[in-house]
Amino acid sequence: MRILASLCIGLIAVLHLYIAWFEIFAWTTRGPAVFTAFPEDLFESTTAIAANQGLYNSFLAAGLVWSLFIKDDIWQRRVATCFLLFVAIAGLFGAYTVSPHIAVVQSVPAVIALVLVWLGRGR
Structure with a gap:
């Protein structure tokens, strides 16, 4: 699950x-x-x-990439969560102000990645 979460984070960073x-x-x-x-x-x-x-958008990408290099599991999850929330909120705002399509491109992948990050957390 953690590998899939990291892959999603990487893809969202590339998108941004x-x-x-x-x-x-x-x-x-x-x-x-x-x-x-x-x-x-x-x-x-x-x-x-x-x-x-x-x-x-480059700041969002930088934060997501940074999260992939953090070794401490707790801080990696916190930083990834923070930047994925930024992406999801930006997507919702873009959907409201510009086009609903933005939510599909930005918010949905960010929420999926968030779920994967939290499902893959260490116990």
Whole structure:
């Protein structure tokens, strides 16, 4: 169970690294193709905002990766729980403010990983 939890955490970290790359470096080039409901002229004027969001996503990824390298079981679980909760809450907020699809992409995997982290805890 712990290996599966670590695998999920790693995949969520990779997802957030991709989101960070997208928002920081590819917002104006790939953004219009991904967010087709937004007017195309919106992307250039929101580059700094998107990059800021990307930075936050990179912090989420960094925290998740960090949790994978913590040797103490209790602290590993605490740090992983903290960052997975951040991801789940960010996904719910994104679902409420932007698109319900965000909850499926962010919150659901984070909750699954949280369940696996706590099911795999040492006794």
